[in-house]
Amino acid sequence: MDLLALADFTLVARHGGIGRAARAADRPKATLSRRVAELERDLGVRLFERGTHVLRLTQEGRALFERTEGLLAELGDAATAIASGGLSPTGRLRVSAPLLFSQMALGKLAAEFTLRHPAIRLDITTEDRPVDMVEEGYDLVIRVNPDPDDTLIGRVLIRDRLVAVASPRLRRPSPGEVVPVVARASASESAWQLTTDAGDWQVQIDPILRLGSLIMIRDAVRTGVGAALLPLSLVANDLEAGVLARWGDAKTPPIEIWALYPSRRLLSARVTAFLDVLKAAFPLGHPEELARYMLADVPS
Known part of the structure; x- marks a missing residue:
């Protein structure tokens, strides 16, 4: 598969049309159209439904876009970091977390993370509802006793009761x-x-x-x-x-607080850095660690 053609397909899918993608990237429309057609030919499937004034992803196109957009973004981040002379994580990190855990720990933890990684723009949304990570653009979610999901993997942060x-x-x-x-x-x-x-x-x-x-x-x-x-x-x-x-x-099931991320994406340096901060705060995953963290002094 041609990686350049895949990148052009992702560009067109993100902007919702060849014309808009061409203007955003300052690329010729004919080049983008040809690359998408070549990718469809190589894969043997239609990736877009083409109307007179609209271009919509097919089911196969949507599946390909969801799996490749994050991968290409992470490859771009890595290339940018190497070109700038280091591998320090940069960019935006979107996290969704439940209300109680956010109130107990995430204000101070988010500040500690930002002090360690000032090049990352951390954005934490507090909500107890299940979220669709891909559709809603989250890099990591924190959830209490999440339902099994083949598309997500992660680790237990706290085992409470x-x-x-x-x-x-x-x-x-x-x-x-x-x-x-x-x-x-x-x-x-x-x-x-x-x-x-x-x-x-x-x-x-x-x-x-x-x-x-x-x-x-x-x-x-x-x-x-x-x-x-x-x-x-x-x-x-x-x-x-x-x-x-x-x-x-x-006598009820244990309460498990999980950090989850998509299983089909490379783990970005931003997510890894955030997981490292969580692990350092709660190394054993005991509920008493979370209680002590609430009382711990803010680092000077």
Whole structure:
């Protein structure tokens, strides 16, 4: 396959037409048209549907564009870095991350990253919804317990778990006693299944307050209004300081925070640099590391 023809195809696909691509790159339209036609002939498929005034990618063209655009961009970045006399990562890095992890760690971590790599323009979007990395142009996403996806690979950053906590002022319930709790707005359970050093324990609960944020729930629980199930990383510092008491661990699946990136793309120097900063912050992946990171001093 002719790499130059592939680059010209990507240029045309990105700009949505041969004319617009020719103007953007200051290239002859005839050259771009010929190169795209040669690539179609070599592959034996049509990459564009050609109308009178419009040029649209076929299904095969869309698949080729999605797989090659990032690769060609990374090759260009590498060539630029080598030509400038070094391999320091440059360019824009787009990351999508969930709300709670962003609030707990990413403000300070993003600043540390920028101080280490000033040539990279880091852009972090906070959202809990699943995102399409290719369609939405993200280089890396951070997700909690992501569904299996053959198009993505990655690594676990933090392995967390839910724990039942309450203010020391709130008396631990006797067997069969109903406990006032602060719950998430979407929660529907009527009992907690907990495990302790003394064995398993079922706690009947009465959600007297429902809140939409785990940080809001933690702050409410501190007042003694009720107990709550919260990630250990969010309450470890309060448990150590005696602000909260731990009743037990919830018998629920672990909470895994993953960093994910497309499996069919070369791992860019920008993504590698960001992963290195994440790994340095949480080398063991323990929830207590995330808790300590929130309290750590900003480097001078």
